[in-house]
Amino acid sequence: MPNMLLKASINPYLKARFSTVQIVMLDVVIALLPLVYVAWLAYGMMALQVIGVAVAAAMLADVIFSLIFLGKKDTLLDGSAVVTGLLLAFTLSPATPLYIVVFGSFSAILFGKIVWGGLGKNRFNPALVGREFMSVFFASTMSSSGIWKNNDLINTSSLHLFENSDTVLSNYLEGIFFKTSGALGEYSAICLVLGGVYLMLRNRISWHIPLSLLGALMLMLWLFGNDDVSFSTGGVLLGAIFMATDMPSSPTTKYGKLYYGMMIGITIYIFIIGGCRQEYMSYAILMMNGFSHQISLLFQPRVWGQKIDRKAKLEDVFMLTLKILAVSSAILTLYYYELIHYLVYIFVIYLIFKFNYSFSKQVDNTI
Amino acid sequence: MLLIPSLKSKTKKSEVGQIADPEDFYIPLDGYRNVMTPLVEIGNQVEKYQLLAACDGLFAASIHAPVSGIVKGTFNLNGKQFLHLQNDFRNRETLAAVIAMEEITQEQFAERLFEYGIEGAGGSRFPTGLKFKKNETPIKTIIVNGAECEPYLSADYALMKHHTAELLRAAVLIKKVLGAEQIVFAIEKQNKELEKLLLRSARENEVKINVKILPDSYPQGGELQVIKSVTGKELKKGSIPAQHGILVNNVGTLWSIYNAFFHSRPTIERIVTISGNRCANTGNYKVKIGTPIAHLLRETGNEWNPDEQMIILGGAMMGKAVSSPLLPIHKGSGGLLVMQKLRLESDNCIKCGACVDVCPQKLMPLEFVRFNQSGNTASLKDFNLLDCIECGACAYVCPSDVPLMENIFRGKDKLLKNA
Numbered sequence: 001m002p003n004m005l006l007k008a009s010i011n012p013y014l015k016a017r018f019s020t021v022q023i024v025m026l027d028v029v030i031a032l033l034p035l036v037y038v039a040w041l042a043y044g045m046m047a048l049q050v051i052g053v054a055v056a057a058a059m060l061a062d063v064i065f066s067l068i069f070l071g072k073k074d075t076l077l078d079g080s081a082v083v084t085g086l087l088l089a090f091t092l093s094p095a096t097p098l099y100i101v102v103f104g105s106f107s108a109i110l111f112g113k114i115v116w117g118g119l120g121k122n123r124f125n126p127a128l129v130g131r132e133f134m135s136v137f138f139a140s141t142m143s144s145s146g147i148w149k150n151n152d153l154i155n156t157s158s159l160h161l162f163e164n165s166d167t168v169l170s171n172y173l174e175g176i177f178f179k180t181s182g183a184l185g186e187y188s189a190i191c192l193v194l195g196g197v198y199l200m201l202r203n204r205i206s207w208h209i210p211l212s213l214l215g216a217l218m219l220m221l222w223l224f225g226n227d228d229v230s231f232s233t234g235g236v237l238l239g240a241i242f243m244a245t246d247m248p249s250s251p252t253t254k255y256g257k258l259y260y261g262m263m264i265g266i267t268i269y270i271f272i273i274g275g276c277r278q279e280y281m282s283y284a285i286l287m288m289n290g291f292s293h294q295i296s297l298l299f300q301p302r303v304w305g306q307k308i309d310r311k312a313k314l315e316d317v318f319m320l321t322l323k324i325l326a327v328s329s330a331i332l333t334l335y336y337y338e339l340i341h342y343l344v345y346i347f348v349i350y351l352i353f354k355f356n357y358s359f360s361k362q363v364d365n366t367i
Numbered sequence: 368m369l370l371i372p373s374l375k376s377k378t379k380k381s382e383v384g385q386i387a388d389p390e391d392f393y394i395p396l397d398g399y400r401n402v403m404t405p406l407v408e409i410g411n412q413v414e415k416y417q418l419l420a421a422c423d424g425l426f427a428a429s430i431h432a433p434v435s436g437i438v439k440g441t442f443n444l445n446g447k448q449f450l451h452l453q454n455d456f457r458n459r460e461t462l463a464a465v466i467a468m469e470e471i472t473q474e475q476f477a478e479r480l481f482e483y484g485i486e487g488a489g490g491s492r493f494p495t496g497l498k499f500k501k502n503e504t505p506i507k508t509i510i511v512n513g514a515e516c517e518p519y520l521s522a523d524y525a526l527m528k529h530h531t532a533e534l535l536r537a538a539v540l541i542k543k544v545l546g547a548e549q550i551v552f553a554i555e556k557q558n559k560e561l562e563k564l565l566l567r568s569a570r571e572n573e574v575k576i577n578v579k580i581l582p583d584s585y586p587q588g589g590e591l592q593v594i595k596s597v598t599g600k601e602l603k604k605g606s607i608p609a610q611h612g613i614l615v616n617n618v619g620t621l622w623s624i625y626n627a628f629f630h631s632r633p634t635i636e637r638i639v640t641i642s643g644n645r646c647a648n649t650g651n652y653k654v655k656i657g658t659p660i661a662h663l664l665r666e667t668g669n670e671w672n673p674d675e676q677m678i679i680l681g682g683a684m685m686g687k688a689v690s691s692p693l694l695p696i697h698k699g700s701g702g703l704l705v706m707q708k709l710r711l712e713s714d715n716c717i718k719c720g721a722c723v724d725v726c727p728q729k730l731m732p733l734e735f736v737r738f739n740q741s742g743n744t745a746s747l748k749d750f751n752l753l754d755c756i757e758c759g760a761c762a763y764v765c766p767s768d769v770p771l772m773e774n775i776f777r778g779k780d781k782l783l784k785n786a
Binding site: 009010012013014015019020021023024078117119120121203204247248249250251252253254296297300301302303304305306365366367 | 723
């Protein structure tokens with residue numbers, strides 16, 4: 001089995017420079033750093049504590065669980081735990097109790113990554129898995145108004161970038177640069193977009209998912225009115241740029257990515273009008289994570305010199321769309337009857353079962 | 368689309384040097400898809416250009432003596448047959464009569480290509496004569512493939528730069544034989560300076576050619592890719608360009624054709640780029656077919672050190688690592704590279720999709736690994752594994768060094784065995 005891992009000396013004998021897993025992760029960290037700074041501006045040490053604890057706990061969990069479950073010692077070097085920790089922290093309130101943050105990081109790494117077989121094999125975004133675990137197991141704290149309404153804790157409430165003028169426009173611009181509401185990663189739309197642009201320039205993410213996601217969401221809002229719809233712009237941007245584009249849990253093909261982003265946008269809208277107040281982003285992305293591989297294969301590129309059967313393809317896409325809409329209404333129903341936590345319990349049992357019977361035996365496979 | 372930073376600058380400016388003939392030649396007796404039978408016996412005295420081995424059958428090839436000398440026998444290395452010829456350094460030649468080209472027909476032309484042992488110099492070693500067999504569709508466009516997309520190689524570049532007029536004469540001959548409408552020289556943007564040279568030479572020789580500048584992407588030099596860039600036609604892998612009125616010849620092949628028809632010389636040498644990231648002395652050299660790699664390395668001041676280096680015959684992307692310094696240069700070897708050993712471990716695939724993005728055939732390499740490892744041959748076929756041209760672009764970009772090519776090769780083996 002182990003030699004399946006090993007490359008034989010087969011062509012090519014040249015490698016792209018700066019193309020390793022570590023550098024990919026480093027790029028994501030670089031893209032996220034401005035957000036850490038913005039969070040610090042807003043809530044000072046408090047924000048840094050949450051972020052720091054989330055990252056440290058994720059790294060610790062990665063070392064411990066990799067050793068126990070995968071028998072691997074050097075997984076920390078790939079840098080993915082840092083990314084998971086950062087992203088998890090960005091979905092939290094700065095007032096989240098630190099022991100809950102530790103719990104979140106541990107479940108993100110264990111149930112988001114390790115029990116699937118390690119880096120790259122997970123089907124769901126680890127940071128969002130961690131977040132869902134937190135909201136299920138610490139439901140009252142995580143949704144309490146004590147955590148989310150914390151105006152008294154704000155360090156810097158506004159940057160006063162446009163002091164000279166006090167128009168609607170300057171207020172709006174200031175809101176884009178810095179607006180302290182919601183979770184730690186949502187304070188600066190500009191920094192979120194900058195991070196996204198950086199990742200696109202470095203070819204770590206492509207424009208397909210963020211743009212189709214935002215486009216679909218805006219189209220839905222425009223088509224069906226937005227009077228009674230409220231959502232966090234920062235949250236949606238964070239999700240669109242950094243969560244939905246998570247490599248292992250999103251499709252690998254261009255058109256697949258377009259469809260995937262579009263369907264996330266649509267399901268976000270469904271969850272918002274269905275009455276989800278905070279979790280719409282997580283639900284939409286996690287749910288679509290489940291379809292991502294199927295989407296990859298369905299939207300395989302047109303092979304060189306071949307024609308595709310458009311009609312058959314369209315039928316397949318239509319059926320898949322129906323399936324996705326059915327699943328999203330099922331999730332909405334569970335949410336409505338407050339049964340989501342059972343879904344998480346089933347997820348845990350399924351994973352333990354799967355790990356014992358198949359995942360642990362494929363740890364050495366690269367795919 | 369994959370852009371590989373060019374590494375041609377190491378050899379692009381070098382003149383075409385001549386490598387001194389070795390004492391021993393190991394003439395490869397394998398061809399595109401066949402094995403040649405020696406026509407000489409141990410102890411025979413042979414003369415330069417004398418026919419040494421040939422084979423019958425459709426994918427036929429033949430090979431000629433690069434120097435005069437004595438046949439010492441045949442031997443087997445890595446499952447392939449070689450003929451050992453000892454150089455007597457007397458350079459006695461035997462040449463066929465010059466061909467009267469005025470009345471040569473297409474069939475005769477193709478026949479001569481076989482006789483002169485002309486194979487595709489781009490690496491495939493496809494017997495060129497086969498491309499000239501008559502078919503219903505007349506050839507309209509002759510594409511001279513000067514797109515050398517392998518990052519280290521500049522052998523074709525050197526040929527176009529130093530032998531422009533000869534290549535043109537060969538191209539014109541082909542055009543006349545086939546009655547084609549146009550000749551297109553396809554060169555990459557990074558070699559744009561050749562355009563002037565080609566056009567000037569064409570003017571001086573009163574020949575009409577087109578020069579098409581291709582992007583620097585990899586693998587631009589693949590036949591399907593060149594055809595698409597020049598004619599806009601996207602041919603499925605396995606289709607025959609001649610049936611679409613197109614004939615593609617590598618510049619190296621053209622050079623062989625020139626030597627054959629204008630000087631009656633069979634193919635006994637080619638230009639080889641010696642380079643690589645661990646190569647001491649780089650350059651382009653005229654090398655005789657059958658020259659052992661050890662001799663080339665010695666002559667250029669390089670060492671054979673298998674613990675730290677890999678010696679690659681061909682380019683860094685599609686070449687083959689050589690296991691023995693005795694292996695010789697064959698008609699498809701455009702390069703000899705001394706390269707740093709690569710790491711052979713892999714990380715887990717992170718599903719970045721880079722392999723899908725760069726695949727010139729629009730396939731999904733990462734899925735091939737999954738299907739191959741789970742033994743799902745049906746899906747390998749459904750996802751068109753057999754359309755893979757083995758260019759290695761996917762493995763080049765993979766940040767996790769997933770054994771993509773290994774799984775592709777194994778998967779293809781399975782499919783071909785089942786078929």
